[in-house]
Amino acid sequence: MAINYQTGIIAEPSSDATFILLDATHGEEGTLRQVLSDSPAIIHSIQKQFPGCELHAAIGFSAHAWERITLQAKPAELKQFPSFEGAFLSVTDEAHDIILHIRSTRHDATHILALKLFQAMGDSVTLKGQTNCFKYIDNRDFTGFVDGTENPQGEDRKDVALVGDEDPMYRDGSYLNYITFRHDLQKWNALSLKEQEDTYGRTKYDNEEYASEEKSAHAHTKRTSLKDDDGNSLEILRHSMPFGDLQEQGLVFAAYSRTPTIFDLMLQSMIEGDEQGRADHLMKYTQASSGSTFFVPAIGFLEALTP
Numbered sequence: 001m002a003i004n005y006q007t008g009i010i011a012e013p014s015s016d017a018t019f020i021l022l023d024a025t026h027g028e029e030g031t032l033r034q035v036l037s038d039s040p041a042i043i044h045s046i047q048k049q050f051p052g053c054e055l056h057a058a059i060g061f062s063a064h065a066w067e068r069i070t071l072q073a074k075p076a077e078l079k080q081f082p083s084f085e086g087a088f089l090s091v092t093d094e095a096h097d098i099i100l101h102i103r104s105t106r107h108d109a110t111h112i113l114a115l116k117l118f119q120a121m122g123d124s125v126t127l128k129g130q131t132n133c134f135k136y137i138d139n140r141d142f143t144g145f146v147d148g149t150e151n152p153q154g155e156d157r158k159d160v161a162l163v164g165d166e167d168p169m170y171r172d173g174s175y176l177n178y179i180t181f182r183h184d185l186q187k188w189n190a191l192s193l194k195e196q197e198d199t200y201g202r203t204k205y206d207n208e209e210y211a212s213e214e215k216s217a218h219a220h221t222k223r224t225s226l227k228d229d230d231g232n233s234l235e236i237l238r239h240s241m242p243f244g245d246l247q248e249q250g251l252v253f254a255a256y257s258r259t260p261t262i263f264d265l266m267l268q269s270m271i272e273g274d275e276q277g278r279a280d281h282l283m284k285y286t287q288a289s290s291g292s293t294f295f296v297p298a299i300g301f302l303e304a305l306t307p
């Protein structure tokens with residue numbers, strides 16, 4: 001059976017990615033729907049030009065424009081990005097309409113596909129932002145720690161990321177949460193190795209998890225390792241990647257899941273902290289003011305859109 005989910009959701013980590021935020025032009029939604037319905041064919045044609053480059057895409061829409069763009073009811077749990085206020089960081093909804101998440105092992109392949117889709121959309125969209133990301137050393141964030149280690153593997157990636165029978169109309173779609181973090185690396189690099197490792201609850205060079213009793217309540221991996229009432233781990237599929245130039249360095253955090261609730265709980269646990277207000281100390285070394293939530297529908301849903 002042909003794959004019906006957009007392959008950018010599940011694909012393994014890439015060495016290059018671009019994240020593009022767009023708003024949909026009022027009055028041009030019919031043109032946009034036509035391009036979106038053609039988009040799986042456009043993606044396939046560029047993938048054929050770059051065999052072996054793991055070129056993948058995911059196109060998603062936010063709650064702000066779902067009905068206007070697709071003329072369909074919203075997925076069951078699609079809502080705007082949550083707002084949280086904390087001692088180190090506060091976030092709110094960025095309110096963009098569309099995201100394109102494109103990735104591969106070659107920047108030229110990523111770029112050609114991004115440009116092709118953007119040009120096809122023409123005046124039906126306005127560009128609100130683009131962040132180009134790259135693999136940094138061995139999948140490390142700019143803080144020097146390997147990012148993505150505890151991600152679900154193999155078939156679990158689909159279980160964690162894809163909507164199933166709970167929302168039949170949107171089966172094989174996925175909720176995508178997106179935040180751009182800008183790091184204060186001068187402040188971070190002034191910490192000792194031990195202070196940095198305690199902040200994550202993992203070792204830096206050999207990337208080992210601290211024993212549970214060694215982890216501070218403020219450690220990033222403590223604040224994000226959540227369990228449900230039955231003791232099962234709550235999981236998301238992260239595809240975060242570093243971006244940077246000579247002036248700023250940071251991380252585009254991007255995570256897919258079959259329900260956005262898990263991400264909300266994790267972010268709340270990081271920013272507001274536990275019942276005693278113990279927040280994620282990693283947030284002392286980075287800044288983010290807003291984020292966005294999108295739903296990335298199945299390929300069949302895109303293809304069925306009509307002008």
Ligand code: HEM
Nearest residue numbers: 141145146147148149150151181221224225253266267286
């Ligand atoms: C774990 C980096 C933001 C969720 C990690 C790890 C690193 C990291 C290095 C340890 C290795 C691993 O990936 O398992 C960062 C950085 C962030 C950031 C640099 C932003 C400055 C977030 C956000 C969330 C999140 C916003 C979700 C709301 C997680 C989860 C884990 C994790 C679920 C795995 C925890 C575990 O099971 O041990 N992160 N992260 N992270 N992060 Fe983040």
